[in-house]
Structures are given as structure tokens and as C-alpha cells.
Amino acid sequence: MARTLSILLLSVCAALAGCTSRTTVSVTGNAPAQYSHVYLTLQGLWFNTSSTAGPDDTSWVKFALDTPVTFDLATSSNASLAQIATNLKLAAGTYSQVRLLPVDSSAALADSAKTAGALYNAEADYVDGDGTLHQLPLELLNPDKGIGIQTSISITGKLSSGDSSSTTNIPIVLKLDGARDLALFTYDTQLGVLLSAHASAYNLTDAGAIRGQLTLSGLSGITAANDRVDIQVSAESLSADGTRHFIVNSAPVSADGSFELYPLATDSNTPSSYDLVIHGPAIATIIVKGVTVEAGDPSSATPVSIGTLAPRAADSYSVSVPAGSPALPADALVGFYQTLPGSSEVPYLIEAAPVDPFNRGLTNDPSLSKATVDVGTFQSDGATITLAAATPQEGSGSYRVAGSAPFFADGLFGITVVTPATTADVLVPTLSLPAASVGRSVLATVTAATAGKYDRGDLIVSHDGAVVGTVALDTALTQSSPGTVRIDGLPAALYYLSVRVWRSGDPAGTLARQWYPTAMDLRTSTAGTASLTVN
DSSP, X not given: OOOOEEESOOHHHHHHOSOEEEXXXXXXXXXXXXXXXXXXXXXXXXXXXXXXXXXXXXXXXXXXXXXEEEEETTTSOTTOOEEEEEEEEEESEEEEEEEEXXXXXXXXXXXXXXXXXXXXXXXXXXXXXXXXXXEEXXXXXXXXXXXXXXXEEEEOOOOOTTOOOOOOEEEEEEEEEHHHHEEEEEETTEEEEEEOOOOEEEEGGGEEEEEEEEXXXXXXXXXXXXXXXXXXXXXXXXXXXXXXXXXXEEEXXXXXXXXXXXXXXXXXXXXXXXXXXXXXXXXXXXXXXXXXXXXXXXXXXXXXXXXXXXXXXXXXXXXXXXXXXXXXXXXXXXXXXXOOSSTTOOOEEEEEEEOOTTTOSOSSOOEEEOSOEEEXXXXXXXXXXOOEEEOOTTOTTOEEEEEEOTTSOOOOOOOEEOOOSSEEEOOOOOOOOOTTOOOEEEXXXXXXXXXXXXXXXXXXXXXXXXXXXXXXXXXXXXXXXOEEEEEEEEOSOEEEEEXXXXXXXXXXXXXXXXXXXXXXXXXXXXXXXXXXXXX
């Protein structure tokens, strides 16, 4: 899928360094089993050595794809990389930001999206519990500003002026994890999917892979309605404060039981170690501790294998998080944790789901395994991993619940969900900003260009392509004079505003989205104002 790139801005490259390197950029993804396809069409890449530069700064090194490229988060996984750029001439240096420029679902359908079978440039094909396929436009936030990725990628090597034969090539891969970033929501009677992107970027010279095989024979209930296996494998690390494990990277298990987690950050001199959590509603969770990852791509001899494991079948139950009680941040993830026996153990994140960014509950109730946990330790000599059943400290089939969101302190562990007969309702403790952080406020004056055209809607505050705050616009849209809305408690960041509005009674037929080009800089200011006209 390689595409030649047109360089839009070369002067910055020359200013950064007197030499350049050839760079290849690929993308990879992941999506829960309920999604048969998640298409994203890309049209450009930007790079910046500054970690604080906003999308409108002039310091970006910009590359535009000659033709847009469409890839599928649901199939570009398990070390499957979709190449979007080759021979990118990027000046040597350390880049602190990468920005991915998508094509919005409302734009004319790109040839690459049409070839993939998509109806929209950005699309989520969701299969509900009744087996009904919903082919939905994937809503993006201020797509003209791109999806921002904070990173630290060093581009080294020299390419003399006019030398086109150099073999210097720095491979970069961008990862979008739909298990975290696909926010399912409802508006009136309609279903929608929002991409609240938290992408990551890797220099593949400092990355490795973990692969394994699961024996799926004899298991029932592990396949979703669209024939995707409903088991995910997550590589987890200990949080900075040591209170819990968090997910670094996830991948789905393929129909044949194989999986490959790639890329995982590591170092050739001091290889990184991860704990694997293999989880799904119809199996007993498997935790493999201490898997050491050597640097190298999946085609090399370095990927570590955990061998073949046989999951135990398990029953499950659903959990429901009611909307708005208490209100979680719009970008919150509800996590369900279990702790292994032992005084030194800290909770592992077993299952997680993003909240509806507008109603703040869970649209799709997750299912949790009722079984005990199987635990093993990785053997560096390649010996077979022995699994032993263990009852979590919370109890068999029971979980501690906590929320999390970027910019916010990790939530307190709330109630323990105890195995019910069918469904459990869960109230998740709300989140707070980190200690000593001062919340920011947005005050927007909203004017409907045509009075009464819309009577429902939301204002969205986003950062780098991810939702951070939302507020309803219903009253402001229906009154004859301009209305005001306010969002408080936002973290310090550079924001952009957008709206989605519709007419009740025909939400799908009247839905309109509009984004505004002017940034609201709340990195130092504690409050910002905006006047928005809704067309």
C-alpha cells in the first residue's frame, strides 16, 4: 500500500539538520470483536520536534499522500502493518509529535475506501447483540487538525545531498487501538461511533513482538456474530504509582487461535518485560507474568513465543454502567480489575470499555468471566508454561471497578462487582484532576443560524483528535436569542471546538456536524470564551 509523498514543507527540514534519512511509515490497529470493519482513510502526515506545537504552528514538516490510503483497524492487527509511506525524506533529529491527517466521513468517497467496500471514508461496521449490522460513519473530531501523537522518535543516519541510492531507512509504525478509542453512543433512537484517538508511534528499531497460540477447540461462545473471535491479548505494565497494571498494547486472537502483539517498546541492551492478560467473556482469564521482549520485527528471529496455551471455558455475566451517575469525563474508560493472591500483587486490568462521551454510561454492556484465573510464568529457556488456577483476591468472577482518562488522576477503586445471576449495575467513582492542577472552563455563546432548524445537539471540546468534554446544546438551539453553555473542570491543554446537531424525530436524516478552526489555548489561561454560529 506504499504511496509516494509530496513534500509540502522542506524549509523546516533544512533548518533542523543538514542531512536527511529515508523513512517508512506504516499503521496498525485493533478493534473489539463486535466490529467487523473499522475503516480509516488517511491523506497526510506531519512531524514536529516540539512537544508543545499546536496544529496551527508553522514549524510542522508536512507530507501529503498523492492519493489517500484506507486501512481497516479490525484486520490490520497481529503484526499486520499497512504501509502508507515509503522513502519519506525526514531530517535527522528527535521528533516529539506525529500528526495523522484523516479524511472525514462526510467528504467525497476516496477510491481507496470504495475499493475496500466502505460507504464512508471513516466507517465503523458494528454488529449488535441481535446480529444486526450497523454500517455507521465513524465520527472524527476536527479532522482538519489531525490526530496528534505525543512520542519521541529519533531519526538518524545521513543522506548526502542528491544521493537517491542510500539504503538508510527508518521504519515508523503508528498504532490506533479501537478497543480503547471507539466510543459507542446513542442520540435519540440512533447509534453512533466516535473515534476518540489516543494513537501511539514507534521507531521499529526499538520495538519487539510477542506471539502465541491458543487451543480453541472445545470452546463455545467465543465467536461474535460476525465470526471474529471475542478474545483479546493485552500486554500490561505497572503504573508509575504502583497501584495497578495498565494496558500498553492489545491484539485480537485470530480464528485459528494465533496472536501476535507488535509493536512493543523495548531496548536492545535492556529488554523490557511485560505481563500478558488473555481475556474474553467465555474463557477463564490467563495471566502470563514476566515476558521479556527482544528488539526486532516479526520476520526476524527475535519475537518471543509463549507457546501454546489452552483456555478453560467459562460462563459470563453482563455489567451495566448507568448514564451520568456520577458523571465521568467524556473520555473515560471503565476498567474491571482482578488481583492475584499474594501480598505483593496489584490489580490487573481484565476488561475495559469507553463511556458514551455524551451520556457518560456504557452503551454496550461488557461481559465478565465468572471463572477463576489461570496463572503462569514465562520461561526464557522456551520451556512450556504451566498454568495453575488461582482465585483472585476479589473472589472468583468478581472485579474491582475504576475509571481512568488522559490528563486525570487514576480513579479510586470502587465497589467490587460480585458475580450475579444475570446483570450487575455498577456506579463508577468519578475522576479528579491530578493534585495541584487547576480546572479550566469553556464558556461558549451559541447562535443557531436558522432558528428551529435543530433542537438537539452537543458541543464537543477536543484535544489532538480525542474528546475531553461535552455539553448539551438543546436549550441554546431552541431559543430565539443566542444561548450560553459552560464546561468546567477541564485539564490544561490546547483545545478545538465542534458541534453535532440534529432534529428530534429524524435524528439520522438531519444530523449535521461542524467544527471550528480557532484554537482555545487553556494551557496557561484558566478560562476561554467562544462565539459559535451553528449552520
